[in-house]
Amino acid sequence: MQSFAYAAPATLAEAMDILASHRRRKLRTQILAGGTDMLVQMRTVDKAPRTIVDIKHLKETNRLAVAAKETYVGSAIPGVTLAANAKLAERHPGLVEAIDLIGSAQIQGRATLGGNLCNASPAGDTIPAIIANRGVCVIASARGSRELAAEKFVVGVGKNALKPGEILLGLKFPRPAKGTADAYLRFIPRTEMDIAVVGAGVSVTLDKTGKCTAARVAIGAVAPTALLVPEAAKALIGSALEPEVLAAAGAAASRASKPITDKRGTADFRRRIVAVLVRRAASIAAQRARGN
Amino acid sequence: MAKVHVTTTVNGQPVEYLCAPEQSLLDVLRETLKLTGTKEGCATGDCGACSVTVDGTLVCACLVLGVEANGRSIGTIEGVADGENLHPIQQKFLEHAALQCGICTPGLIVATKSLLESNPSPSEEEIRYYLAGNLCRCTGYDKIVRAVQDAAATMRGEAA
């Protein structure tokens, strides 16, 4: 019988070795970032012993760079550090808004962007914002590394595309083109400390005349995984984002959604609200883009 | 089950302990180190009764593993007062009667200290948002907010 163990590798090579040797011996491992999902699950629905592999001591997972070509956010960096980074907030305001919405000050002290994505909750707040920002997952695997577009990373409720033995090292975001900005909105019945009933992340690029030349629309909590909605983006591109255009993008998002009814809201309610949030998030993103 | 040897600092004092890999820092503080000021309300990150700092960052001790404290510096409610002298935040919680049963109080004081260290003059809204992760089932929060405002004023050197 396996018992609980803890490893805090200091290098990526050591981390990969620990994962590989456990696999060979058919022993379970689980990666620990901030633990705000994992430790709750370990106390409630999934109590089985495993080797906990803490990835917070790796160089690759602690790197934060808002650089000329791209932004890189290591998978071990807690929300409190990301929210305090003025350059990150200036470049990806909606992404930082989404991070900032996670839990309380205490949760922010631990919760990571990578953990929110890997946990693959349909309601994970940062996932639509990551997708709207054209996020790319940087993954360490046994044979080196691979990259995967964020919209392909979550494959089902609580399921991600990582193969056994792989680690998400961080997320890359291309530097937004001139005239680009994003926004993230969620609907919750309270003002704090709740799970999204609907979420919407939108990024738009405007040219000098105010015409929309590129857009990304992603929605959360209205399907088993967050969805990229190209039809909604198509409605925005080529327009000056007039009210009826924003409404059309919202309607497209509503059509693409596949919501369920649960204690937080009915499917019909979610279909209506997702249209409203997409419209509003697009409008906020556009306002910000005009200032860029 | 192999226990892990941990070397850490708690309220400025070097501390060593053995703990199980899956044990929470909250359990270690309360059961092993007998620092029972930090409370358990939920053990799922929702109530904030277990608030402590790790290297100065406010966290829920129930969502940190005891082994993760290795090489870090932990701050608990026991480290807030200066010997017999209460910290201004503690004094103001008493003066404003910002507690009834007291279960939430250590967590609220640790969280308030963390807030005022980064933001010495928070607005009422900022106070309420920052403390949203600290649940209190007794006071209705109003007296807590007044106590925090008063403590902030005292700490800024303004006479009440």
Ligand SMILES: Cc1cc2nc3c(=O)[nH]c(=O)nc-3n(C[C@H](O)[C@H](O)[C@H](O)COP(=O)(O)OP(=O)(O)OC[C@H]3O[C@@H](n4cnc5c(N)ncnc54)[C@H](O)[C@@H]3O)c2cc1C
């Ligand atoms: C009180 C409370 C409130 C919350 N509020 C919100 C909220 O408002 N919105 C929201 O979206 N979420 C919320 N959450 C959920 C949680 O805080 C977030 O999902 C958080 O971002 C998870 O990050 P973490 O670093 O703590 O992940 P962990 O718990 O460390 O990991 C989560 C999962 O991902 C895996 N994993 C983590 N990192 C990696 C990696 N680098 N490579 C491979 N696998 C990895 C882990 O093995 C685990 O299965 C809340 C949680 C609590 C307890």
Ligand code: FES
């Ligand atoms: S006991 Fe840790 S948050 Fe409730």
Ligand code: FES
């Ligand atoms: S005083 Fe009883 S919970 Fe706050």
